[in-house]
Each structure stands twice: as structure tokens, then as C-alpha cells.
Amino acid sequence: MRTEAQLFAGVTVFFAVTATGYGWASEDPAGTAVLVVAFLMAALVTFFLTVQYRRRGPRAQDRKDAEVADTAGPLDFFPADSAWPITVAGGACVMALGVVFGVWLLLMGLGVLGLGVFGMVFEHAGRHSPPGSPADGDVDEAR
CATH class of the missing domain: 1.10.287 (Helix Hairpins)
Incomplete structure (x- = not known):
């Protein structure tokens, strides 16, 4: 998630610079507010991805020496049909x-x-994640 966090950090900086420049050059409060909200939403996603990267560590997609088999294993719980x-x-x-x-x-x-x-x-409140799945919170020790 490190790469995603860096990409969204770039989007956050873009919206911050754009909102500042637009707010200074124009006297349109609506457009400035929209750009500030876009900046805040991008900052929220950046913060979330950064926290997840620090909490879980690098994924196989984040490492240059990773193999395809490193991403194998149980994914997560996929619910059946629901009304x-x-x-x-x-x-x-x-x-x-x-x-x-x-x-x-x-x-x-x-x-x-x-x-x-x-x-x-x-509906699935009593469900438990399979061991080693991303929802379980365990990080693979073999990395």
C-alpha cells in the first residue's frame, strides 16, 4: 500500500496547490470550497493507506524481489446471496x-x-476470518 499512499499523496498536494491558487486568484467561494473538500478527501485516503502500510508492513506487490506465489493463499470471506x-x-x-x-x-x-x-x-456478525487472511490482522511472518 506504500505505492498507493504515495500516489494519493501526490493527488493531495495537487489539490492543496490548486485550491490555494484558485482561492487567491478568483473570488469564487464555491469553487474554492469544492477544491478544499477534494483536498481533504484525498488527504483522508492518503492517511488511511499510510496507516495500513505501517500496520501491516509491505505486501508482496510492494517488494521488488517478490514472486507470484507470495500472493497466494486465502483471500477473505465472500458472502453468499442475500435478500x-x-x-x-x-x-x-x-x-x-x-x-x-x-x-x-x-x-x-x-x-x-x-x-x-x-x-x-x-448478517455475518458471528463470522470469523480464516487464519492468515487480511481481515484476520495477522501479517505473514515469512516475509
Whole structure:
């Protein structure tokens, strides 16, 4: 993730310089605000990738002496089919209709949407990651 962090650091610097120059040269507060927000979002991604690199160490893709076999192994958990996304979409549709037809329908849609989000969040709550997977938090000791 070191390379990705460096790339996003470049994007962060670009938006910082652009926002400063644009804010100084123009008197457009909306454009300046948009560039500042873009700078902050790029800085957030840069910070996240830097922390992940320091926490997990170099990946096989970050090393020049790495082999293809170094990236082999279990990837992570991939969930099966789920009905919760359809529940969330239905709740959002009923909420949108509630804006048109009345608060009572909006509240019903909010309930269905809340149920769907709750179901999606806690569907796999008791699941454990396979040992050695990236979600497990273990870093390969053989590196």
C-alpha cells in the first residue's frame, strides 16, 4: 500500500496547490470550497493507506524481489446471496413515495429501510476470518 499512499499523496498536494491558487486568484467561494473538500478527501485516503502500510508492513506487490506465489493463499470471506439489499432498496423506494403521498408512508419506508440496513450489518456478525487472511490482522511472518 506504500505505492498507493504515495500516489494519493501526490493527488493531495495537487489539490492543496490548486485550491490555494484558485482561492487567491478568483473570488469564487464555491469553487474554492469544492477544491478544499477534494483536498481533504484525498488527504483522508492518503492517511488511511499510510496507516495500513505501517500496520501491516509491505505486501508482496510492494517488494521488488517478490514472486507470484507470495500472493497466494486465502483471500477473505465472500458472502453468499442475500435478500437484505432488496429490502434496503424497497425501503428507499417506499420512503421516496412517502415524500409524495404522506408522512405515514415515509415512516413505513424508514422502518423497512432501517430493518434492511440492520440486517445487512449484522448478517455475518458471528463470522470469523480464516487464519492468515487480511481481515484476520495477522501479517505473514515469512516475509
